[in-house]
Amino acid sequence: MRRMNRLFLAALIGAASLHACAADVIVSAAASLSNSFNDIGKLYEAKHPGDKIVANFAASDVLLKQIEQGAPADVFASADEQTMDRAAQSNAIDKSTRKDFAANTLVLIVGANAKPPAKLDDIAGGDYTHIAIGNPDSVPAGRYAKEALMSAKLWDKIQPQIVPAQNVRQALDYVARGEAQAGFVYATDAETQKDKVHVAMTVPTSTPVRYPIAVTAKSQHAAAAKAFVDFVNSAEGQAVLKKYGFSAP
């Protein structure tokens, strides 16, 4: 009887410790990574049973703000280096884990049934009552767009037409819904709604659109977080990103 009890106890403890290794990994990722990171998350969970990937998508600046204020994110993936630099400065991330994992292009989109503008300057014209751009104060896509528009000397001219969006996906939605006649999003975002929006042109940006990822400094599941980051950079993770239109960093 006693041996049975001891074996039973051992089995219990064994099972408990196995479960203790399982983690809820919270991944705060830029809005443009919604589809790809959802897929990557599922693949990761298949490979690491017991681990659960909880995705949190929003504009990169917003995510950083949350982390700085103590949100228990384990991984941070941003849509530009600038935000990750700020994260490093405020010691929100483990700098040794920082790595670029993807690249993207900025595009100008219009509604599927609209005649696309021949050149960028055309958007200053009367047909474009509302132009959706991520709010540059909090959205990297907005900053890339602002940068491009400033060098094209259009930024001031189109101010009255600008509708600031909370994140790049909202900018996409405004154009898809027809409330905005044009918008600046990533090529990968345009893909997700290709029946409703058309890419009018690629918008070259002086700062290349690159996505860095890192484990947060205060992560409670650092090992699992690192494993996820490595998975994103692995062949499998990269394949998913490529499928959605991201290019290599």
Next chain:
Amino acid sequence: MRIAVDIEKTLRDASREFHLRMRFESDADVTVLYGESGAGKSLTMLAIAGLLRPDKGSIAVSDRMLFDSAHRIDVRARHRRIGLVFQDYALFPHLTVVQNIAFAQNRGWFNRGSVDADARAVMASMQLDALADAYPSDLSGGQRQRVALARALASRPQLLLLDEPFSALDSELRGRLRDELIQTQRSAGIPMIVITHNADDVAAFGGKVVRVRDGRVAD
């Protein structure tokens, strides 16, 4: 002036049914509906005034058909030219005495206090001119009753209906106001139907007495 009432109405609430079946005619200056409370007198009054629709029947005042279910006639209350004095007077609490009395004479969406000469004379005779700017809540029971009567008279009705006009008053005041009312009726020349459960009132008013019991005219 002839009043001819022949109506039926069934009222239901959660527990019981009440059948009103009133048929009477009167040529008198004062007609008294006399009976205990709950007999159906107030309901009859509301029906005559156009505030309660009978299930069937007819109501005629001075050869004018006010209600006739057979011919689908139902004149709206506001067109019946019938003045009412309710048991608890129903004075508009947010209006002054003069605004209450002037209510019928002033059309439109706003409440004003201008009355014509006749109404002013009535007010004077009832000692209400000093109270013109008072509110109903400032008045005594007797004063309120007078205001209610003046208000009904100011609408120049062809018939006046009074529901237990003295029930809220003590007996001394009651006697005095009853005499006043009889005087007013005579000088204004407007026929009245007075509802009461008080035998003294019946004796004082005279006229035609219609006894009401259980929703019917009792003989």
Next chain:
Amino acid sequence: MLSDAIVPLLLTLKVASLATLLASIVGIALGKLLGRRRTFTRDVAESLLTLPLVLPPTVLGYYLLVVLGQNGVIGTWLTSWFGISLIFTWQGAVVAAAVAAFPLILRAARASFSDVDAQLENAARSLGASETEVFFRVTLPLAWRGILAGALLAFARAMGEFGATLMVAGSLPGRTQTLSLAIYDAVMAGDDARAASMVIISLITAVVLLIVAAQLLQRRRHA
């Protein structure tokens, strides 16, 4: 610093006032229409009309966006008949806040109207008043306090409206960026100082409103 708050504050006051006015007109009219009688159909109608109060603001905002937008029933009508669109405009913000706040006035109005003694309304009818006159001269004056209480709640709700406004009107600085949206954007942009000054302005405004409300409801015209 405080000057940052002036533009959003004035815009918010403008939007909230107009929204409350719009909500009051509709709420009072519907409250009168629903009337005293509590039939099953009327109660169901009132519940449906109260939906905006219980729906999450973003859900409400989404439905408003769908209905008022380019492809929406009302949106296409507005564009084809008047050539206007409510999306991304302060007028859209007024509509969003009005829809969110009007159930507060509807319920207050219906309840206040049924509290008015029916006998007084009957007295008015017997004195020759039409239904409209009865409403404006007797019912409304006697019900106004209850309706005002509802309207003040509605104004507070309209002042704080965020989710539905964001969906329908967006957060366009100077045009549709109300105080709540401005605070949100400031926080998101990491400008805590700006956010803090606007929060203080909001608080002061709320306190002033409460004091005004208390005064209004206390003043008695007659005992």
